[in-house]
Amino acid sequence: MSEYEHYEAVVVGCGPGGAAAAARLAEHGVETLVLERGVEAGSKNVSGGLIYAEDSAPYTIDGLFDGFREEAAERPVTDYRIHNIAGDKVKTYDLTDLHEHDTDWCDAVLRRKMDSWLEARVHEKTSETGGGVLTNVRVNGLLREDGEIVGVTCDELDPIEADLIVAADGVNSELAREAGLMDWEEPDEWFQGVKAVVDMDPEAVNHRFGIDDNEGVAHLFSGDLFEDVRGGGFLYTNEESLSIGTVFHLDSLVAEQAEPHELLDALLTHPVMAHWIGDGYDEREYAAKLVPDSKKVAHREPYRDRLVLVGDAAGQMQAQGPIIKGMNHAVTAGALAADAFAITRGNADPEAAGRRYAKLLEDSGTMAKLRPKQYELARTVGERETVTNVVDRVLESPLGSVALGNPLADRVLERAYNSPFLVSMLPDTRTGYTTVPTVIGEARGKSIRWKNDAEPPTLEERIGDLTYDTDVGNPHIELRDASVKASGAAVYACPVSAEAFGGGCYRTEQVKTNGDEETLVSLDTQPCVECGTCAIVADTAWEHPRGGKGVEYRQG
Amino acid sequence: MLTKGVPDFSEGAVSFDEDGHLERGKTPTVMNPNDAFALEAALQTRVRHGGHVSGMSMGPPGYAEVLEGAMESVYTDDSYLLSDRELAASDTWATAITVSSGIEKYREEVADVDLVFAGFKTADGETGQTGPQTCWALEWPIVTHVIALDIDPDERRLRAKRLVEGDVDEIETVEAPLPCMVVTDPEFEPTYRKAAHRLTHKRLRAETQERAAEHDEHLTTWDHADLNLDPDYIGLDGSPTIVSSVDPIPKAPSEREATMIDPDDGAAMEPVLEELQPFAGGD
Numbered sequence A: 001m002s003e004y005e006h007y008e009a010v011v012v013g014c015g016p017g018g019a020a021a022a023a024r025l026a027e028h029g030v031e032t033l034v035l036e037r038g039v040e041a042g043s044k045n046v047s048g049g050l051i052y053a054e055d056s057a058p059y060t061i062d063g064l065f066d067g068f069r070e071e072a073a074e075r076p077v078t079d080y081r082i083h084n085i086a087g088d089k090v091k092t093y094d095l096t097d098l099h100e101h102d103t104d105w106c107d108a109v110l111r112r113k114m115d116s117w118l119e120a121r122v123h124e125k126t127s128e129t130g131g132g133v134l135t136n137v138r139v140n141g142l143l144r145e146d147g148e149i150v151g152v153t154c155d156e157l158d159p160i161e162a163d164l165i166v167a168a169d170g171v172n173s174e175l176a177r178e179a180g181l182m183d184w185e186e187p188d189e190w191f192q193g194v195k196a197v198v199d200m201d202p203e204a205v206n207h208r209f210g211i212d213d214n215e216g217v218a219h220l221f222s223g224d225l226f227e228d229v230r231g232g233g234f235l236y237t238n239e240e241s242l243s244i245g246t247v248f249h250l251d252s253l254v255a256e257q258a259e260p261h262e263l264l265d266a267l268l269t270h271p272v273m274a275h276w277i278g279d280g281y282d283e284r285e286y287a288a289k290l291v292p293d294s295k296k297v298a299h300r301e302p303y304r305d306r307l308v309l310v311g312d313a314a315g316q317m318q319a320q321g322p323i324i325k326g327m328n329h330a331v332t333a334g335a336l337a338a339d340a341f342a343i344t345r346g347n348a349d350p351e352a353a354g355r356r357y358a359k360l361l362e363d364s365g366t367m368a369k370l371r372p373k374q375y376e377l378a379r380t381v382g383e384r385e386t387v388t389n390v391v392d393r394v395l396e397s398p399l400g401s402v403a404l405g406n407p408l409a410d411r412v413l414e415r416a417y418n419s420p421f422l423v424s425m426l427p428d429t430r431t432g433y434t435t436v437p438t439v440i441g442e443a444r445g446k447s448i449r450w451k452n453d454a455e456p457p458t459l460e461e462r463i464g465d466l467t468y469d470t471d472v473g474n475p476h477i478e479l480r481d482a483s484v485k486a487s488g489a490a491v492y493a494c495p496v497s498a499e500a501f502g503g504g505c506y507r508t509e510q511v512k513t514n515g516d517e518e519t520l521v522s523l524d525t526q527p528c529v530e531c532g533t534c535a536i537v538a539d540t541a542w543e544h545p546r547g548g549k550g551v552e553y554r555q556g
Numbered sequence B: 001m002l003t004k005g006v007p008d009f010s011e012g013a014v015s016f017d018e019d020g021h022l023e024r025g026k027t028p029t030v031m032n033p034n035d036a037f038a039l040e041a042a043l044q045t046r047v048r049h050g051g052h053v054s055g056m057s058m059g060p061p062g063y064a065e066v067l068e069g070a071m072e073s074v075y076t077d078d079s080y081l082l083s084d085r086e087l088a089a090s091d092t093w094a095t096a097i098t099v100s101s102g103i104e105k106y107r108e109e110v111a112d113v114d115l116v117f118a119g120f121k122t123a124d125g126e127t128g129q130t131g132p133q134t135c136w137a138l139e140w141p142i143v144t145h146v147i148a149l150d151i152d153p154d155e156r157r158l159r160a161k162r163l164v165e166g167d168v169d170e171i172e173t174v175e176a177p178l179p180c181m182v183v184t185d186p187e188f189e190p191t192y193r194k195a196a197h198r199l200t201h202k203r204l205r206a207e208t209q210e211r212a213a214e215h216d217e218h219l220t221t222w223d224h225a226d227l228n229l230d231p232d233y234i235g236l237d238g239s240p241t242i243v244s245s246v247d248p249i250p251k252a253p254s255e256r257e258a259t260m261i262d263p264d265d266g267a268a269m270e271p272v273l274e275e276l277q278p279f280a281g282g283d
């Protein structure tokens, strides 16, 4: 017998994926230990966030956790729209059909509230089978025996062996990377999400959006307000706040040298927002995180030895056109991984559970959603820049604009936006994100002349408002190459750094070396919000901070 | 787990009368800060080895709150307060006699005891004598200045790391048989490197919340009669030490003059280095 502690299952991370896996494992009577690096589950997590319960999904969050909607969620979405913006012109389409396609229900959530609620339920369930949830523990690697993965190592605990290891550690999963299943190389495989939670009285929310207490809206924004950066904005109503944010393709952010906080501010201060935000803009929290693009990275065989990946760790984050579905798929995957283990329990082959899990992902139709066939087909066309340019030029030409702008095209376009099939094949080019919406806004939109007085906080104020427990003298990111060529992109792409701001994580410095003056990149991890961006766009040695250290989100 | 209350010396909490005397009545009582480390050691032992932890304190009825605090912070199972008028104004000697009687009564009536934990010095008395005197009365071994602790329940022995202060601080490892008294050092840090231990810790915390809310139901008070103590040997009458008065300590006058020298300033440093030369040894 080895000297290590042993649990039947160890689940790393207590977001929706880890919570679902652990709850389902406990239901199967499996002794399950959940390790979460935050001071409380949710303190590290950010989403937009709308959590969907799909009709076709084998598992939903409320199916696994009784009372979820009443106790852990905010408002249900009862009104869903997209605003096509060109300058101050806005053309709005109703997207309810797309939103309701395959949707049983959909609620807005704030992650601190949601995940901490889940944590308590998971602890109850897993305690019954001899395990439980431990917070403030960061898993820092995989325990191996003769090269085979047999457990985890942690900053705070001695190594632990397990028969099943569920990596539900989210985007930038250190475990997935260490197992060689995912890499952090290509910016075009990721989105960057940035969000502000804006304080608002529940009556004001009701009044400004024309809704009741148990109703909520989801608004999406695209067009030229983000210049040429591919992506869009969102606004969701919570019980007593709004979640307003942006999601952009990371490669596009880098290519356009855009400042994420400025793009968010462009949305917050656009005239279209004036009526909803009102005067007295009061930001509760600024947050950011990377989002994987399942179309490109959802792993078809997300396992190795006794390790299985679920949720963002496996790239299972579906951007279905403007609709973002990550949490629901993490829930499904977590529960399926648990089922796979229960079915294969006692099998001597360490990969039996993993193989079964991959099969369940296929059989349940989950993999087909994450990696839609029509995208694979359209992609080859969509990514050919020349085609895009031609299409763009036609659309931007008077002829194209007129075509898009006539009333018939208008109806066709609204229908097209509402088609899950068409939306899932939208190529990742400017056409879908910027050109079409801008042309629509230009040709069909009404000018909005409301004055938006919102004054979002500066980056410095936003950092100042965040809660940190800094691990002094033990930075979790190290710059490996400080040249501008290798790491300069982080200066603008980091959501808490900016070209003209010296108080962020990344900055450039003039350094004199033997008479020569050179521009170098420097890093201070203190204001880091652990979004993962610089793990991809800069040359860094990137880890998460130790358990309980680093940023602590109160909203998420 | 022995603990006591002390006046809350934190800023703003202490109350003095116009003569500068501490107004005990008006100053809130809190747990002796050094006891927190003993509490942590008791908790660590319980988390690792299981068992039952009782809090015990000698003092006025108000110290029940201190015991309640111990229950909240380190999840003691129950509390014992040694309290009555006759016990008031005990010095360390009389306190030790009383506390050791309390422990003896506990062993006879409640359960046998393997370990007694106590903090290092109190914030108000600063004598550091009560622990050793109590042990002497119990005829138990005592290990003081403990910064880390390991217990072998099968062998009924403990192994402790002690911080021995001196010109150079040293860490000494000692072993002792159980039962034993452990006096923790403020440097004591509990460690929980096993998931199972952390889960136990979490379970104890959850279980304790309800218990601490009804602390009175878990509190037993013993007076001198319960403890079978002769009033002549306890309280003020039984205290051979009398503190005649407590004087504010004047700042020691400095007879030498100090000159500030910037260590980066070579010229200014020269005389200093010259002075030091004879002590450098070697050549």
Ligand SMILES: Cc1cc2nc3c(=O)[nH]c(=O)nc-3n(C[C@H](O)[C@H](O)[C@H](O)COP(=O)(O)OP(=O)(O)OC[C@H]3O[C@@H](n4cnc5c(N)ncnc54)[C@H](O)[C@@H]3O)c2cc1C
Pocket (backbone or CB within 6 Å): A012, A013, A014, A015, A016, A017, A018, A035, A036, A037, A038, A041, A042, A044, A045, A046, A047, A048, A049, A050, A051, A052, A137, A138, A139, A140, A168, A169, A170, A171, A174, A192, A193, A194, A195, A245, A246, A247, A288, A289, A290, A291, A310, A311, A312, A313, A316, A317, A324, A325, A326, A327, A328, A330, A544
């Ligand atoms: C701005 C933005 C908007 C989004 N909008 C939506 C939306 O509207 N709808 C939607 O469904 N999805 C949305 N998403 C995506 C969604 O948030 C994720 O897909 C989802 O959270 C993935 O769940 P998960 O359980 O896989 O990982 P996470 O929720 O990220 O949970 C991972 C957990 O693991 C913990 N952890 C990480 N590393 C370690 C370690 N080494 N040791 C211990 N614990 C660790 C973390 O602290 C965290 O609690 C959005 C994301 C962003 C950033």
Ligand code: SF4
Pocket (backbone or CB within 6 Å): A477, A490, A493, A494, A495, A496, A497, A505, A506, A525, A527, A528, A529, A530, A531, A532, A533, A534, A535
């Ligand atoms: S330093 Fe890196 S991980 Fe931290 S906030 Fe900036 S880009 Fe994100």
